[in-house]
Amino acid sequence: MKFVRRDIISMKDFSREEIDYILKKAEALEPFARGKRSNLLAGKILATLFYEPSTRTRLSFETAMKRLSGDVIGIVIPEASSVAKGETLADTLRVIEGYADAIVLRHSREGAARMAAEISDIPIINAGDGAGHHPTQTLLDLYTIRREGHLENLSIALIGDLKYGRTVHSLAYALSLYGAEINLVSPEQLRIPPDIKNDLKKRGANVVETTKLSDVISDIDVLYVTRIQKERFPDPSEYQKVTGTYRISTEMLQDVKDDMIIMHPLPKADEIDKDVDYTKHARYFKQAFYGVPVRMAVLYHILGDAR
Numbered sequence: 001m002k003f004v005r006r007d008i009i010s011m012k013d014f015s016r017e018e019i020d021y022i023l024k025k026a027e028a029l030e031p032f033a034r035g036k037r038s039n040l041l042a043g044k045i046l047a048t049l050f051y052e053p054s055t056r057t058r059l060s061f062e063t064a065m066k067r068l069s070g071d072v073i074g075i076v077i078p079e080a081s082s083v084a085k086g087e088t089l090a091d092t093l094r095v096i097e098g099y100a101d102a103i104v105l106r107h108s109r110e111g112a113a114r115m116a117a118e119i120s121d122i123p124i125i126n127a128g129d130g131a132g133h134h135p136t137q138t139l140l141d142l143y144t145i146r147r148e149g150h151l152e153n154l155s156i157a158l159i160g161d162l163k164y165g166r167t168v169h170s171l172a173y174a175l176s177l178y179g180a181e182i183n184l185v186s187p188e189q190l191r192i193p194p195d196i197k198n199d200l201k202k203r204g205a206n207v208v209e210t211t212k213l214s215d216v217i218s219d220i221d222v223l224y225v226t227r228i229q230k231e232r233f234p235d236p237s238e239y240q241k242v243t244g245t246y247r248i249s250t251e252m253l254q255d256v257k258d259d260m261i262i263m264h265p266l267p268k269a270d271e272i273d274k275d276v277d278y279t280k281h282a283r284y285f286k287q288a289f290y291g292v293p294v295r296m297a298v299l300y301h302i303l304g305d306a307r
């Protein structure tokens with residue numbers, strides 16, 4: 001398995017063996033995510049380049065690097081639109097590759113990470129490219145499913161904004177490798193893009209589309225909730241039509257499987273009632289923690305010296 005100096009752009013580029021390899025390493029590194037000392041990445045520098053807001057992704061990458069004794073440099077540029085010119089990003093990348101060993105990039109434009117990887121001599125890790133992909137989120141989602149439930153014979157519902165949500169795009173591709181039953185629950189306007197649906201079908205994925213969560217809620221092992229991606233809507237009135245469509249409440253959990261888990265990439269807006277946080281089903285805060293061992297594993301494989 002070769003990961004050294006590899007770009008991590010899309011889940012489409014991963015085989016099941018490669019995913020399992022990373023998840024296994026993440027499990028081995030979990031004690032270090034909890035504070036055990038390690039020098040695995042001493043002397044390595046990670047650059048975080050975020051042109052869009054982030055809390056968990058950036059901080060868990062930084063934590064992962066620091067817990068393994070690596071260093072982090074970075075810039076956060078909230079005014080994405082004014083700097084999102086292709087050439088400016090290209091110049092920035094050329095400068096940073098002289099400072100760091102890898103770059104974690106979040107950008108509002110779909111395809112930005114792929115373009116960055118073509119320009120940059122050091123590895124690019126896609127931390128979200130517009131409504132495109134978010135592969136390391138998927139790796140931590142799979143890790144959470146494995147640690148808190150099971151990946152085999154999995155029935156999962158992805159609910160919310162399946163059109164603009166990059167976390168569900170990446171996750172759906174990966175789940176197709178595990179033979180999962182994938183229930184896509186969304187309003188008509190926010191269905192998964194047709195090209196992704198076609199890809200999933202070509203990969204032999206078991207996909208069911210519905211607008212009603214009640215159709216599937218009692219049969220699933222995982223409920224993966226997403227935020228309506230307000231910032232991606234070209235027209236605010238279209239957002240108004242769909243906001244609040246789904247809101248998970250404790251009443252809706254009456255007939256679910258005893259060990260069903262609820263996940264969310266976070267941040268959540270109003271799609272999950274606060275009371276749900278205190279049920280035995282909620283796993284989203286734990287899921288956010290698992291970002292650390294998983295990103296440790298990714299960084300270790302990319303930055304490690306041909307191990």
Ligand code: NCD
Pocket residue numbers: 056057128134137166167226227265266267
């Ligand atoms: C997600 C993202 O940025 O795509 N957040 C994350 O990385 N955990 C989800 C979202 O913003 O809704």
